[in-house]
Amino acid sequence: MLCQLSINNFAIVRFLELDFKAGMTSITGETGAGKSIAIDALGLCLGNRVEANSVRPGASKAEVSARFSLTDIPLAKRWLEDNDLELDDECILRRTISSDGRSRAYINGNPVPLSQMRALGQLLIGIHSQHAHHAMLKSEHQLTLLDSYANHRLLLDGVSASYQRYKIIEQELAQLQQSQHERIARKQLLQYQVEELNEFNLGETEFEEIEAEHKRLANSTALIQTCQHALYLLQDNDEQASAETILNQAIDQAIDLESYDPELKTIGTMLNDALIQVQESSSELQRYLDRLELDPDHFAYLEQRLSKIMQLARKHHIPPSELYQHHQALCTELSTLDSDEEKLTEIGEQLQSCQQSYLEHAQKLSQSRRRYAKELDKQVTQSIHELSMPKGKFVIDLQFNPEIMSPNGCDTIEFQVTTNPGQPLQAISKVASGGELSRIGLGIQVITAKKVATPTLIFDEVDVGISGPTAAVVGKMLRSLGESTQVLCVTHLPQVAGNGHQHMFVNKQSKAGQTETSMVPLDRDQRIEELARLLGGDTITNNTLANAKELLQH
Incomplete structure (x- = not known):
């Protein structure tokens, strides 16, 4: 899990050193305070692209480092061993960015290419952003969600490898055919x-x-x-x-x-x-x-x-x-x-053989997808019932088309939903409103997160468009997820924030013409005040304090 994050001269942060614990950590703050800045900084340690304004004005470089415990992450430990980068049961990812935009990446003190940092980062952290709801409208993302839920890595590797073999033979055949005249x-x-x-x-x-x-x-x-x-x-x-x-x-x-x-x-x-x-x-x-x-x-x-x-x-x-x-x-x-003519015939036969092998792998993947799609249908439907859509129904329409050959198989996919009784199932993009889409997307993210073996999950304002009783359900979902997985949740909803095992507050201050963001852990009394602020705004009354205390007790 993520144990510590250190940030130097990144954006409007001069210096931050944050210690993280297991369970669910709520992150709140005023609008514009930079609640997502720690997530953005952490993204640099995962190999994300450097933005032009990454370095704090006046500084020559920015530096971000993240320390992870690998006690319960065997895949990451094996990856480090395979790449000769292991360091006991810890892993430190560090990224430096100069003011001219150049950056360097390090794993356990060893300089590495960004591709290696990204590969390791995928084994350590999964990030779910508020934009994931919109990405969910795209069929390729829908397929990725289903494959993540089903843990299809090995099946996908088999399909991808057979597809690459097919494309190589196809290209060789095309070159021979092109010069045939x-x-x-x-x-x-x-x-x-x-x-x-x-x-x-x-x-x-x-x-x-x-x-x-x-x-x-x-x-x-x-x-x-x-x-x-x-x-x-x-x-x-x-x-x-x-x-x-x-x-x-x-x-x-x-x-x-x-x-x-x-x-x-x-x-x-x-x-x-x-x-x-x-x-x-x-x-x-x-x-x-x-x-x-x-x-x-x-x-x-x-x-x-x-x-x-x-x-x-x-x-x-x-x-x-x-x-x-x-x-x-x-x-x-x-x-x-x-002999070239004979080779042309031979390669044609090889292409047919590779195509058959590819289709066998793709068919096997498709069969597994259909099995897990039915399972996911039931879980998402149950989830949206809990998220104030009691009559809603979610179905994954999956079709196998051998004419469509890709590294991800031959399946076409469409998330379908009906939100009201008597309405037929339709594509989610045509039926769901913004709030409904947020709830459905959040339900899918939480469900798939439970199935993925990533030890740390970050939910960055995924509760946008959700409020009231639904927000309380979302908070309970994330807290339940935090019982088995480290969860960091950036939120503006008190019902969600109150479910955190711990709570961090982000504050922005301006002094002497300089703006600086800080992030501090809150004790119980401070949490009650912050929840009251989220409930009632700038004016905190006894009622809002009582409501905040009740939220925290639940």
Whole structure:
């Protein structure tokens, strides 16, 4: 529960340090005194948005801190442990706001983002404001009230998670479908290109081989003539001395020289080696000439194939040497596009599966909502009977529509009410007057508050539009709620304030051109005087004091 609230230089508060107890605490004060200022300050510790006038005029910064006991709040203790922010059985939330509007948040002395402060705050305090009655007219808020009453957190998490999975798959499918026309056009082009290249069927090294062979055949005449001339020079012929003839003559001379001087024997050996090389060269040239044929048909084939390679390369804007690799790349891309089509079918099936899973979760949530809606119908109807609407009836109309998919399920909801006998049930926005709406809304808030495991509940002037005997019933409701939950109630009704286990008074004073708000606990005699003021205004008589004392005794 909330144990202490410290406020420094916030709005018109210079300094306040308030200690809170269990049970119901009534907070009253004159109009304009700032009865809700402590609630507003506490809201900053819960991560609420900073207003422009948050810092007291003349101060450089405002600071608000709230200390909570976590003895009976296991969810909050677990959250702190999970986020490495635990501090025994206490928790201190602190918020500082500079005059330029910047703020910092701390949990147990550790700086944290506001999102963490908000997450923890939801486990510590629930705030019900006077505007909640108007919010109750909106269907999304009605659904939130029902889910809070039924404690549907786990079911809602399941629906939300399945919805997110569905939306992710749906987006992926939409992206594939959006590019489907482009893929179809690209696939048609690729099929034509790949078929053409498949038909041509170029080998991996064929271009280099054809180019080399074509070059050789294109120069075959010159090759034959040159080879024949080389043979003419190397081998014996009738017209002139060949290299072979000259070497034979030189060898004969060397043999003669060797007979004169044995040291010249090596000359003959080298000349013999040279003769052998010449003869082998002649033989190799002759064999090459024998293999070299002038085949016009083969040459034409090579020219035609080489020309086609050049044509395809120009068509695809690539060098001829890269045509084979380009062909393989196109085949791979075409295969990928085929797999995209398969993926499109697969994702479509996944989407149907995710939708079915979502609808199962949503149906389960809807069934639970209908069960708790009937329960809440009876309790709210009984509550508005006690709140001076004896013939009133409250019904929650809940419809499951699988066409409506949202993170909160497929249900449409409408709070319906009839306030007079013989009148049909209609939407609460069309039937209830302002006072009736306040009473119905208050009844729902008190009932749902009993079901929610929040240890501290704040009711900020939720009794607006209520008076007389009805106010007394409201006071009893809140006091009963305070028996099990800490309740802080800002009120202007003496019948409500008198039901508090304790009472705080808010006062505003102006001194030396400065306005300051204070908030102090009242003892029994002070409470009687404050209740008398609420009953009779500025003039307090013995009768109003007696009435105030009677209120407090009851």
